[in-house]
Every structure is written in C-alpha cells, then in structure tokens.
Amino acid sequence: xxxxxxxxxxxxxxxxxxxxxxxxxxxxxxxxxxxxxxxxxxxxxxxxxxxxxxxxxxxxxxxxxxxxxxxxxxxxxxxxxxxxxxxxxxxxxxxxxxxxxxxxxxxxxxxxxxxxxxxxxxxxxxxxxxxxxxxxxxxxxxxxxxxxxxxxxxxxxxxxxxxxxxxxxxxxxxxxxxxxxxxxxxxxxxxxxxxxxxxxxxxxxxxxxxxxxxxxxxxxxxxxxxxxxxxxxxxxxxxxxxxxxxxxxxxxxxxxxxxxx
Amino acid sequence: xxxxxxxxxxxxxxxxxxxxxxxxxxxxxxxxxxxxxxxxxxxxxxxxxxxxxxxxxxxxxxxxxxxxxxxxxxxxxxxxxxxxxxxxxxxxxxxxxxxxxxxxxxxxxxxxxxxxxxxxxxxxxxxxxxxxxxxxxxxxxxxxxxxxxxxxxxxxxxxxxxxxxxxxxxxxxxxxxxxxxxxxxxxxxxxxxxxxxxxxxxxxxxxxxxxxxxxxxxxxx
Numbered sequence: 193x194x195x196x197x198x199x200x201x202x203x204x205x206x207x208x209x210x211x212x213x214x215x216x217x218x219x220x221x222x223x224x225x226x227x228x229x230x231x232x233x234x235x236x237x238x239x240x241x242x243x244x245x246x247x248x249x250x251x252x253x254x255x256x257x258x259x260x261x262x263x264x265x266x267x268x269x270x271x272x273x274x275x276x277x278x279x280x281x282x283x284x285x286x287x288x289x290x291x292x293x294x295x296x297x298x299x300x301x302x303x304x305x306x307x308x309x310x311x312x313x314x315x316x317x318x319x320x321x322x323x324x325x326x327x328x329x330x331x332x333x334x335x336x337x338x339x340x341x342x343x344x345x346x347x348x349x350x351x352x353x354x355x356x357x358x359x360x361x362x363x364x365x366x367x368x369x370x371x372x373x374x375x376x377x378x379x380x381x382x383x384x385x386x387x388x389x390x391x392x393x394x395x396x397x398x399x400x401x402x403x404x405x406x407x408x409x410x411x412x413x414x415x416x417x418x419x420x421x422x423x424x425x426x427x428x429x430x431x432x433x434x435x436x437x438x439x440x441x442x443x444x445x446x447x448x449x450x451x452x453x
Numbered sequence: 454x455x456x457x458x459x460x461x462x463x464x465x466x467x468x469x470x471x472x473x474x475x476x477x478x479x480x481x482x483x484x485x486x487x488x489x490x491x492x493x494x495x496x497x498x499x500x501x502x503x504x505x506x507x508x509x510x511x512x513x514x515x516x517x518x519x520x521x522x523x524x525x526x527x528x529x530x531x532x533x534x535x536x537x538x539x540x541x542x543x544x545x546x547x548x549x550x551x552x553x554x555x556x557x558x559x560x561x562x563x564x565x566x567x568x569x570x571x572x573x574x575x576x577x578x579x580x581x582x583x584x585x586x587x588x589x590x591x592x593x594x595x596x597x598x599x600x601x602x603x604x605x606x607x608x609x610x611x612x613x614x615x616x617x618x619x620x621x622x623x624x625x626x627x628x629x630x631x632x633x634x635x636x637x638x639x640x641x642x643x644x645x646x647x648x649x650x651x652x653x654x655x656x657x658x659x660x661x662x663x664x665x666x667x668x669x670x671x672x673x674x
Contacts, residue, residue: 293626295627297627297629298627298629298630300626300629300630301626302626342623344621347593347630347632349593349632351533351575351577351592352531352534352575352592352593352594353534354593354594355594356593360621402620402633403623404622404623404624405623405625407625407626415625416625416627417500
C-alpha cells in the first residue's frame with residue numbers, strides 16, 4: 193500500500209477519533225454544579241478520598257482487525273486493566289498477531305501468526321478523577337515468541353550462473369519491545385466505553401538468525417524503522433464500582449446538607 | 454467538615470472548568486503534533502542498504518603484514534563450469550595470441566592457428582593496479598571458488614581456493630534477496646603471494662575486509 197494511502201487512512205481515522213478526545217476535555221466541565229453552601233466554613237487543604245481499588249475494565253481492540261482487512265497484517269487483542277484510585281491502571285494485554293505479506297516488487301513472502309503479551313501501567317492525567325472519561329499516558333513491555341516463514345523467487349548468480357529459489361520455514365524468534373502511549377477513554381452508554389491510543393513502539397531485541405530479520409512482530413508491527421507508531425481503538429466494559437459508591441456518597445452528603453439547612 | 458469537602462470539590466471543578474477553556478485554545482497545536490506524527494509514520498523512509506552488492510573484500514599486505522599499494526597489474530579470473538573453444542595464433546618472433554573466436558587476419562599474416570577446448574572462465578577483476586584492496590564476487594550455489602591471479606610482471610599465475618557456505622538473506626522484503634557467504638578455508642600457491650588469511654568470514658554488503666592477501670617481499674626493502 194502506498195505512502196499516500198497510509199496517510200489518507202490515518203487522516204480519516206484521526207478526524208473520526210478527534211471528537212472522542214474533544215469529549216474528554218469538554219466532559220470535565222459537564223459535572224453538574226450543586227448549589228454552594230450558604231455557611232462560611234474555613235477551608236483546609238484536603239482532597240476527596242478515593243478508595244484504593246475502584247474496579248477493572250475489560251477491552252477489545254477493533255483496529256487490529258480493520259488493519260488486517262485493509263493491509264497485510266493485524267490481529268485481535270484484549271486487555272484486563274485494574275483501576276487503582278482512578279489514577280493508576282495496571283494492565284495486561286494479550287492477543288494474536290498475523291501477517292501474510294507478499295511484497296509487490298520483489299515477490300518475497302513473509303508469514304507468521306503468533307500470540308503476544310504486554311504488561312504495563314496507565315496514568316490518568318485528568319485532575320478530576322471522579323468522572324467516567326480519562327486522558328491517560330502509559331508504558332508497556334511487550335513480548336512475542338513466534339515462528340515465521342520467508343520465501344522468495346530464484347536469485348540468479350550473475351557470474352557462474354544457476355538460480356535457486358529460497359524457502360525458509362519455521363524460523364523461531366523471540367522479540368521484546370517497549371511502548372509509550374497516550375490515549376483517551378470516554379463513556380458511551382452505562383458501562384460501555386470506547387477509547388483510542390497512539391503508541392510509540394521500540395524494538396528492544398529479537399533472536400538473530402542468518403537468513404532474515406523478522407519483518408513483522410506480532411503485537412509490535414513492522415520492523416521497517418527502528419521505532420514504529422501503533423494505534424488501538426478499543427471497546428471497553430468498565431466495571432467501576434468504586435466511583436459509583438463515591439458518587440452515591442457525595443449525593444447523600446449534598447442531600448444531608450440541604451436537609452440540615 | 455463534610456460541607457467543606459463538598460465546597461472544595463465544587464471549587465476544584467470550577468478550576469478544572471477554567472483550565473478546560475484554556476486547553477481548548479491549544480487544540481490546533483494538538484492537531485498539528487498528532488498529524489505530524491502520523492505523516493512521519495505514513496511516509497517513512499526506505500530502509501534498504503545503499504550499498505547492496507555482496508563482494509569478498511581483499512586487503513593487500515606485504516609478507517610482514519604492512520598494508521601496501523600494489524603497483525603491478527593483476528587480473529583475477531575464475532573457472533566456470535563447462536568447456537569453451539579457444540583459438541591460439543603463433544608466429545615465430547611474435548607474441549602468442551589467444552582468442553575466444555576465430556580471426557582470419559592472423560592466418561593471412563602468417564600465424565599458425567591451434568583450436569583447443571579449455572575450461573570456461575570469467576574475469577572478476579580486470580587489470581587492476583596501484584590499489585590497496587579489491588572486491589571480488591563469490592559463487593552463489595557452489596561451496597568452492599577457484600581464483601586465478603594473473604600478474605603482468607610475474608610469469609607464473611597464483612591460484613587461490615576459497616571454501617565457503619552460502620545462504621540467501623532478506624533484510625526487508627522490499628529490499629529483495631542477497632546471497633551472503635561464510636568463509637571456512639582459504640589456500641593459495643606462492644608465486645606472487647606469500648600467504649593468505651581469513652580476516653572476517655562473514656561476506657555481506659557491510660564492506661568488512663574479509664581476506665588479507667600477503668604478497669612476497671617487504672615494503673621496507
């Protein structure tokens with residue numbers, strides 16, 4: 193796929209996901225303001241105490257599937273993310289990556305299908321932690337153990353003559369990489385959220401072999417450059433009972449204050 | 454205290470609301486940064502190696518290991534599979550001429566013609582001189598290369614034999630296939646050469662010096 197097609201795809205995608213980011217920013221101002229208490233009370237520096245364990249989220253990435261349908265590689269992945277104080281989100285991501293590419297000019301075939309895993313943590317960057325939307329940054333460590341096949345047309349010896357095609361199968365490789373990401377999560381309906389993230393990935397190491405460098409690493413992407421940009425667009429099931437309790441508590445406090453007045 | 458808590462919460466919300474308006478004014482900057490990142494990703498550079506010819510690189514040294522510029526003319530040939538017909542023209546007092554084709558001009562000029570079958574060969578380095586190194590291609594699908602060094606000032610020719618493994622290598626599918634080699638053993642005769650050594654056995658397109666050729670004599674003589 194040409195450079196320009198890639199770019200246009202990203203522009204369309206970006207226009208599609210930008211409103212989601214906009215929602216996060218605007219949503220911060222959408223919390224209904226309760227009436228101010230009439231009593232004057234001396235203020236001391238204290239923040240609302242958020243319980244440590246707030247819940248968890250389960251998510252599935254849909255972008256990988258779209259990517260595979262449009263291009264030669266992609267995959268499916270899911271994630272389990274814990275919610276600690278609505279601020280820290282330790283996460284485990286697992287999935288299967290697939291690549292089946294024939295290079296149009298050289299006719300070299302590269303094939304692999306393998307599982308991968310990532311572990312890491314996200315940080316909610318919004319000041320107001322008591323809302324459903326999040327803007328977060330995060331880091332990941334990724335690993336994949338996979339076998340790949342690579343084959344190509346015959347290469348002719350220009351001096352001595354003769355030509356033999358090559359076909360190397362099952363080249364066993366283990367790759368490690370690191371990721372830094374920025375993303376958003378917004379509420380769609382009740383516990384259903386959506387989120388996207390842009391990820392910068394950098395390969396840390398891969399098993400070396402004399403025949404070929406891995407072209408595609410499951411969960412990482414292509415190795416054309418030393419670092420690569422990745423994207424995830426996830427549908428998220430957010431089980432956040434901690435915040436539900438917190439909101440109930442605040443609501444009860446408001447009612448109590450009103451009653452006292 | 455509880456009233457205070459609610460009051461603080463409201464105040465923090467108001468602060469956030471004010472900040473949000475400020476953030477909104479930076480939206481074009483966000484768009485610019487992310488668009489630039491995406492553009493850079495979409496139009497990444499071609500990462501194929503610029504120098505992609507795989508050659509065995511020879512460095513020239515005197516018998517004591519001092520790097521030298523070799524001023525004599527050398528032609529390096531290799532033997533190819535199969536035979537070819539050669540035409541040899543001789544005349545008393547004249548230089549013998551060997552051709553791959555028949556040339557009737559020599560017969561008209563009184564030369565005698567001899568037709569014979571000899572092993573096919575190819576020139577890998579043609580009449581090089583005043584050089585300190587040379588690059589020579591290697592055989593893709595055979596594990597033995599036989600090179601014949603023909604000197605202009607030495608009547609005998611040296612034969613160099615290289616034993617190696619060869620394998621196809623793909624850096625990236627878009628860069629195509631290259632044939633790499635791994636040198637296992639090197640031998641030579643000793644007319645112009647003193648000895649040879651394998652310096653770096655990995656023959657690829659990285660340009661490392663793979664072989665050291667030590668010629669007879671010393672640069673300090």
